[in-house]
Amino acid sequence: MQLIECPWCGSREETEFHYGGQAHVAYPENPADLSDEEWAHYVFFRSNPKGTFAERWYHSAGCRRWFNALRDTATYRFHGVYRPDEQKPALP
Incomplete structure (x- = not known):
């Protein structure tokens, strides 16, 4: 079992967490002005790199907070x- 470090609770088993997708995706400035195709791109299209990637995680069985x-x-x-609310650390 892998341990994941929660910024508030410390190390916990991975079964306590849920993946939340790519981190640092900005919400559209004028959402009412977006076409269906633009909304689809915002909702469904994300980067999928091989290597180090910034992600969102949710501590569902603990403090119930989101972190990156x-x-x-x-x-x-x-x-x-x-x-x-913290800056993204430099990539290793």
Whole structure:
């Protein structure tokens, strides 16, 4: 079982968390002006790189808070976690 570091609760088993997608995706400035195709692009199209990637995670069985993590998508290794109000750390 892999341990994931929650910024508020510390290390916990991975079964306590849920993946929330790509981090740092800005909400559209004028959502009412978007076409259906633009909305679809905002909702469904995300980066899917091989390597270190900034993601959102939810501690569903703990503090029930969202946080961001830098994780390698090829090895599943977490390189760091940070709160949403903190700056993204430098990539390793």
